[in-house]
Amino acid sequence: MSKKFVYLFSEGNATMRELLGGKGANLAEMTHIGLPVPQGFTISTEACTQYYEDGRKINDEIQAQIMEYIDKMEEVVGKKFGDKENPLLVSVRSGARASMPGMMDTILNLGLNEDVVEVMSAKSGNPRWAWDCYRRFIQMYSDVVMEVGKKYFEQLIDEMKEAKGVTQDIDLTADDLKTLAGQFKAEYKNKIGKDFPTDPKEQLMGAVEAVFRSWDNPRANVYRRDNDIPYSWGTAVNVQAMAFGNMGDNCGTGVAFTRDPATGEKGLMGEFLVNAQGEDVVAGVRTPMPIAEMAEKFPAAYEQFTKVCAILEDHYRDMQDMEFTVEEGKLYMLQTRNGKRTAKAALKIACDLVDEGMIDEKQAVAMIDPRNLDTLLHPQFDAKALKAATPAGKGLGASPGAACGKVVFTAEDAEAWNARGEKVVLVRLETSPEDITGMKAAQGILTVRGGMTSHAAVVARGMGSCCVSGCGEIKMD
Ligand code: ADP
Numbered sequence: 428m429s430k431k432f433v434y435l436f437s438e439g440n441a442t443m444r445e446l447l448g449g450k451g452a453n454l455a456e457m458t459h460i461g462l463p464v465p466q467g468f469t470i471s472t473e474a475c476t477q478y479y480e481d482g483r484k485i486n487d488e489i490q491a492q493i494m495e496y497i498d499k500m501e502e503v504v505g506k507k508f509g510d511k512e513n514p515l516l517v518s519v520r521s522g523a524r525a526s527m528p529g530m531m532d533t534i535l536n537l538g539l540n541e542d543v544v545e546v547m548s549a550k551s552g553n554p555r556w557a558w559d560c561y562r563r564f565i566q567m568y569s570d571v572v573m574e575v576g577k578k579y580f581e582q583l584i585d586e587m588k589e590a591k592g593v594t595q596d597i598d599l600t601a602d603d604l605k606t607l608a609g610q611f612k613a614e615y616k617n618k619i620g621k622d623f624p625t626d627p628k629e630q631l632m633g634a635v636e637a638v639f640r641s642w643d644n645p646r647a648n649v650y651r652r653d654n655d656i657p658y659s660w661g662t663a664v665n666v667q668a669m670a671f672g673n674m675g676d677n678c679g680t681g682v683a684f685t686r687d688p689a690t691g692e693k694g695l696m697g698e699f700l701v702n703a704q705g706e707d708v709v710a711g712v713r714t715p716m717p718i719a720e721m722a723e724k725f726p727a728a729y730e731q732f733t734k735v736c737a738i739l740e741d742h743y744r745d746m747q748d749m750e751f752t753v754e755e756g757k758l759y760m761l762q763t764r765n766g767k768r769t770a771k772a773a774l775k776i777a778c779d780l781v782d783e784g785m786i787d788e789k790q791a792v793a794m795i796d797p798r799n800l801d802t803l804l805h806p807q808f809d810a811k812a813l814k815a816a817t818p819a820g821k822g823l824g825a826s827p828g829a830a831c832g833k834v835v836f837t838a839e840d841a842e843a844w845n846a847r848g849e850k851v852v853l854v855r856l857e858t859s860p861e862d863i864t865g866m867k868a869a870q871g872i873l874t875v876r877g878g879m880t881s882h883a884a885v886v887a888r889g890m891g892s893c894c895v896s897g898c899g900e901i902k903m904d
């Protein structure tokens with residue numbers, strides 16, 4: 428019998444992390460404990476390894492299994508790729524054994540083409556949503572699969588916003604987004620020399636290959652080296668039915684921790700962004716609301732969510748870091764994992780879990796990463812000097828410590844200045860994975876946008892560097 432390379436979420440569980448990656452194993456586990464997870468399948472890490480063994484090719488056997496699982500998934504979800512009644516849209520997400528935040532790219536809304544977007548628009552009576560999904564898809568697919576480069580698309584969006592006299596993406600209309608989708612496809616053709624692919628299965632195969640390929644990209648290699656993750660592990664690929672947070676004001680998307688990852692304090696901490704999809708929250712395109720505010724504005728979804736949080740903590744016996752989406756008032760869970768935390772939080776959480784009877788003392792000790800204890804000895808400002816200083820602005824304390832250095836505005840400068848022995852603080856509108864080497868070279872990181880769960884915040888906490896995010900008082904172009 429041939430090897431099994433593909434698993435439905437319902438076929439996996441949390442112990443299968445090596446095969447399904449952390450994200451896939453936890454999606455399967457959440458499916459098993461009955462949480463509302465959009466269904467799909469995981470292509471194993473072994474398929475990724477095989478891809479490299481075969482000289483960077485997805486062999487026929489693996490392709491055939493993926494096709495077979497598309498059929499199975501269509502049955503489970505009750506939607507079909509390219510269908511005129513009930514079109515299936517999916518996300519394609521990488522997921523290695525160890526979590527690698529922001530290191531590899533996700534594609535959302537895959538399955539869209541000119542016909543499907545019209546079906547979605549007509550069926551939902553919500554053309555803005557349909558076209559928003561489509562333009563996002565073209566953008567992400569072009570960037571991730573064909574490496575066209577984000578900046579061309581962002582420039583087109585900026586031009587559109589300016590032409591329409593709006594500042595926020597949500598203020599663009601269905602027609603604006605439709606025009607943008609057309610411009611994006613023209614840009615794609617211009618750069619690639621071919622039309623944007625319309626066949627969902629072809630789109631999917633391209634996306635899967637891009638995830639495999641991304642295992643070997645420079646930023647993934649840097650992150651792996653810093654975190655002792657072997658190259659040989661490979662990444663799994665998760666193909667998951669979309670939940671839509673961008674259908675209107677009764678929708679949104681969020682990220683949350685069951686306990687504060689900076690202090691370990693028990694209680695939900697996170698952010699929620701109305702009428703938004705995926706990366707919008709962490710990318711800092713708009714400033715999200717604190718999760719507590721969700722309790723007032725989305726009471727039903729918030730209640731579902733707090734229940735899910737309790738179930739997850741009880742199940743994993745650890746602080747969870749979750750991604751979720753609310754589609755027309757209904758909650759969907761998209762990810763959970765044991766949350767990264769500061770050393771201070773790690774100590775508090777481990778002790779609290781013992782007190783709560785969730786774990787025993789031995790387990791508590793095993794939860795503390797000895798390498799992290801040194802971050803308890805983070806630099807601190809002299810209290811007197813701090814009191815005497817005049818604040819230049821106020822932001823969120825995203826990662827503890829103190830930093831002092833000359834201001835640089837790009838990752839390249841941070842590296843270059845650091846290499847010649849200067850201490851620098853990296854100041855960015857927001858950081859993205861490309862900035863990783865500059866972030867390492869800096870004493871600390873300051874961002875204008877983004878919240879406690881922004882890329883800068885998550886990466887800085889992981890590195891043990893000081894980070895202040897969402898400092899809107901800084902004006903930067
Ligand atoms: P990362 O590892 O960078 O967090 P993810 O694969 O988790 O990448 O996805 C990026 C974003 O897209 C996340 O906010 C996630 O919640 C969202 N997302 C992924 N899959 C779906 C889906 N099926 N429906 C809605 N949002 C999704």
Ligand code: MG
Pocket residue numbers: 750762
């Ligand atoms: Mg994620």
